[in-house]
Amino acid sequence: MSEPEKLEGKSRKNSVIPFIPASESLPEITLKAVILGFSLSALLAGANAYLGLKVGMTVSASIPAAVISMALLRLFRQHNILENNIVQTAASAGEALSAGVIFTLPALIMLQYWTKFEFLPTLAISAAGGILGVLFTIPLRRALIVEAKLQFPEGVATAEVLKAGERGGEGARLIGMAGLAGAFLKLCQTGFKLVAGSAGGSVTVGGALFGIGSDLGVALLGVGFIVGLNIAVLVFAGGAISWFIGIPLFTVFADPAQIAAITNGAQGYAAAEEIWSAQIRYMGVGAMAAGGLYALISLWGPVRDGLRSSRDALAQMKMGGSDSIPRTERDTPIHFVIIGTLAMAVPILIVFMSVIDQDALMISDGRFAAMLAFSVVFALVAGFIFSAVAGYMAGLVGSSNNPISGVTIATILTISLILLAFLGSQTDFVVDTTKATAAAATAIMVGAVVACAAALAGDNLQDLKAGQLLGATPVKQQIMQMVGVVAAAIVIAPVLQLLFTAYGMGDVFPRAGMDASEALKAPQATLMSSVAKGVFTRNLPWGMIWTGVAIAIGIILLDKNLEARKSTFRAPVLAVAVGIYLPLELSVPIFAGGMIAFAVSRTVKARWSDGEKRKTEQNNATTRGLLFASGLITGEALVGILLAIPFAASQSTDVLALAPQGFETIADILGIIGFSLFCVWLYKVAKGKQTL
DSSP: OOHHHHHHHHHHHTOOOOSSOTTOOOOOSOHHHHHHHHHHHHHHHHHHHHHHHHHSOOOOOHHHHHHHHHHHHTTSSSOOHHHHHHHHHHHHHHHHHHHHHHTTTHHHHHTTSOSSOOHHHHHHHHHHHHHHHHHHHGGGHIIIIIISOOOOHHHHHHHHHHHHHHTOOSHHHHHHHHHHHHHHHHIIIIISOOSOSEEEEEEEETTEEEEEEEEOOHHHHHHHHHHHHHHHHHHHHHHHIIIIIIHHHHHHHSOHHHHHHHHTTOOHHHHHHHHIIIIITHHHHHHHHHHHHHHHHHTHHHHHHHHHHHHHHHHHHHHHOGGGSOGGGOOOOHHHHHHHHHHHHHHHHHHHHHHSOHHHHTOOHHHHHHHHHHHHHHHHHHHHHHHHHHHHHHHHHOGGGOOHHHHHHHHHHHHHHHHHHHHTTTOOTTTOHHHHHHHHHHHHHHHHHHHHHHHHHHHHHHHHHHHHHHTOOHHHHHHHHHHHHHHHHHHHHHHHHHHHHHHOBTTBOSSTTOOGGGSBOOHHHHHHHHHHHHHHHTOOOHHHHHHHHHHHHHHHHHHHHHHHTTOSOOOOHHHHHHHHHSOHHHHHHHHHHHHHHHHHHHHHHHHOOSHHHHHHHHHHHHHHHHHHHHHHHHHHHHHHHHHHHHHHHHTOTTTTOOOOTTOHHHHHHHHHHHHHHHHHHHHHHHHSOOOO
């Protein structure tokens, strides 16, 4: 049997019955779909940029984008489900691209290599990296979606939401209601200062410092519900490793002079935060690097099989022509993929040439040219490898749990070590920190391309899975993914600059006297800058990093044991690693959201004895909770961006403050009460009996 015949047999064996059959052709890319997709992508890019900079996590926007697009398309007389799918395909690209950008490019601010977000370099890197992510996964679509037995949870859920929308439902109302409520709470917290946005405290036992705190915003509550109990528990476990084991042990066994230098007079919970920032979070670096390497090794087989399947599909098309491929199996032709990949290398090279400072590095023209060429090639090769990994992981655990941070840290650590070997013979980076900063910025730029590509790869395949179930045309979805990338790339730099001007990022502020408690933590970007510069200045806390590697190995072995026992609870190492390097106060509300999701599932399960009815009601409850949680995230994030406008204009985060002096205790109480009420509300909405 020939390879094409084998492929055709596999496709029939693993085929699904789409909602719209391949024989029926409906309008997909229409003018209103392009306008809506472009606009929603820009909007969701901004919202998720705020969320990611604040908490270090983003969630898939496919489902909220689908619900919003359904509501908007109903305003038109003519629309269909495939047109709706095209809109959400473009819109979800905005969330994905913002994740790749905010995990990396703010590191240039942390390094003080940039004093502001440069528009054209940010636009070019994000657009080129995002388009590469779409292109790299086109050859893998058939293997990962058609043949592999992967779940693609958000893709399946998006398809179900769109099908339900054809039958009517109240999804848009849930998102709108939650969005308004979440927006009002955020306004009271960050704008009016009447409600506390976080609460924390500490206790010292036998010289060991224990800190505990929680963010009181509802966006993280929504994140926890969406990722579910398993991931929420692991993220919290990572935080517990840092805050309940790492910090107490460090305060007991470290040199008191070193502790005093780190804390710089801070006491209690603030001292715990300083110790975590300077030392303990680097365990997360080691865990992320080890987890990223493990993901790459373990997924090599599926990636290899995917490439072989793509080769077989191309052979079939050459033998029978494009008409031999059903409408629902038509991808962007492979020669366009190759041409597009080479074309994207041009803006990447131009940006590298303009941003990387040859004078600061003080290297010859020949060595500079060689470094640029190697950096571009490395970005393309690593981008393809990690896009394949991200695509497979999206099918395995979903886009919201995709290890973008892990693959980016692995990329930056690798390119930094290579550049150190390449440039170290001419430069002593330990002595000249200006050169170290320029070299670290080079590694960050390469990492940004890879991060954007990997983020879009997972999102593209998730949307293509939804398209497969609905009967969409893959090539049209791939085109609209690129449209969404361009829309998000245009707005991301102005949004980042607005947020930086209003709040500050990490420990860098655009002006003196800003409120450090309002700063966007940007945990990934802060970590990327520390790792990149630390390699060149040789001051990384390698003891902490290797401890993180050991923790990761232990978690990998635990997960293997759980897999062998066929446990429904799994322990993906990167979820724990995220918790290690996130502030504990961010892990607590995520854990609360996961617990609510678990409680809803148990309640609904106990309500129905019939197996099929129970499954249907559990799916309905999950969808209700997911939409409500998405509304909470979107409402808080959009208000965070809108508040940045008066904050930036007045150069103060207190311009809207209404709280009188000495109101802090009452604000703390109101914050805890408000957060608790939202927990109860989310639970009641999710377990309700409405059918979506």
